[in-house]
Amino acid sequence: MIQRNKLSIAKLFTQTTAIVILLLLSFALGYYSRPSPPHLLQISQETTTPAAAASVSRIANLPTQLENFRVTTHCSTSPVPPHLVFPTILDRVFNGSSPFTKFPPRHLRSSLKQKRVKGWGSNGAVFENLIKRVKPRVIVEVGTFLGASALHMVNVTRKLGLQTQILCLDDFRGWPGFRDRFKDINMINGDVQLLAQFMQNVVYFNASGSVLPVPFSTGSGLEKLCEWGITADLIEIDAGHDFISAWGDINRAYRILKPGGVIFGHDYFTAADNRGVRRAVNLFAELNNLKIHTDGQHWVLATS
Known part of the structure; x- marks a missing residue:
């Protein structure tokens, strides 16, 4: 009876461990396969101080930030007098x-x-x-x-x-x-x-x-x-x-x-x-x- 209980516990432990490992692997794969934000890619190419990194991030990302606010209406080339x-x-x-x-x-x-x-x-x-x-x-x-x-x-x-x-x-x-x-x-x-x-x-x-x-x-x-x-x-x-x-x-x-x-x-x-x-x-x-x-x-x- 004791031996059977040990086998059951071992089997349960193995299944639980496998599930946990699979979840961790899935999370890791999802995390590392996601696209990196543009400003992180810009900064990671070189070592910078925190202040410099913030400045680089702001400048590099500014065009992207403002793109949502661009005005693209086609204007007439013939002004009305x-x-x-x-x-x-x-x-x-x-x-x-x-x-x-x-x-x-x-x-x-x-x-x-x-x-x-x-x-x-x-x-x-x-x-x-x-x-x-x-x-x-x-x-x-x-x-x-x-x-x-x-x-x-x-x-x-x-x-x-x-x-x-x-x-x-x-x-x-x-x-x-x-x-x-x-x-x-x-x-x-x-x-x-x-x-x-x-x-x-x-x-x-x-x-x-x-x-x-x-x-x-x-x-x-x-x-x-x-x-x-x-x-x-x-x-x-x-x-x-x-x-x-x-x-x-x-x-x-x-x-x-x-x-x-x-x-x-x-x-x-x-x-x-x-x-x-x-x-x-x-x-x-x-x-x-x-x-x-x-x-x-x-x-x-x-x-x-």
Whole structure:
């Protein structure tokens, strides 16, 4: 009996050992056969200090990291002349007629304020400084909300005697929960009336001849402007404030900036520090060999 028990225990031990060995072999084969990360391959070719290895890894892996954020839209090689920018938008977006015609419609009149203008940093000196410097024929504003900065730029261009057209690119949806702060912005059948209120503000200030909404997301809107050949002398970026949104907007907007033009934006100095807009601006400037200037909360990148 004792001998039989010993044999059973030995048999069980042998089977368990075999299973453990097989599992270890499978794990080892899987581990050593997996593709090595590119930055590990780069560093393993030579002996480096930890600091140098981190630097090499960052530089070697940067193109791969940014590849997911590359903008590949094919842009028109025939820029639209400034005097044809508004007609082009009217034709491609509004079926050839102005959205301000007979605005506001009867069913919206009771839901709109006579004027409701709100913005952040919308009257800063940077606007007049850059408009005086660039004397833009076409301005593209990326992120508009209720039009405070756009209407301020209208006043500046009028004061300077400029014939400037301003395209306001925004989906006019706000952000989740924005009505907690703006309870007076009405909603009809789930549609917040930001676009309608923006247009009402434009009409109130008699600016419908100078300002035109382009009511799409910033990404899709900028890509279409590029495809249609619409370029700008001055571009303001003030839409999403996270890194990915700001990075995408800056890259797409830069493609429609005329040579010698200026691209600028808000929220360079915020609580997000180097995790949001500032990080995107700094990285873009570094990769494109541009110098960053600041004016209050605004950042400025000039191409000349």
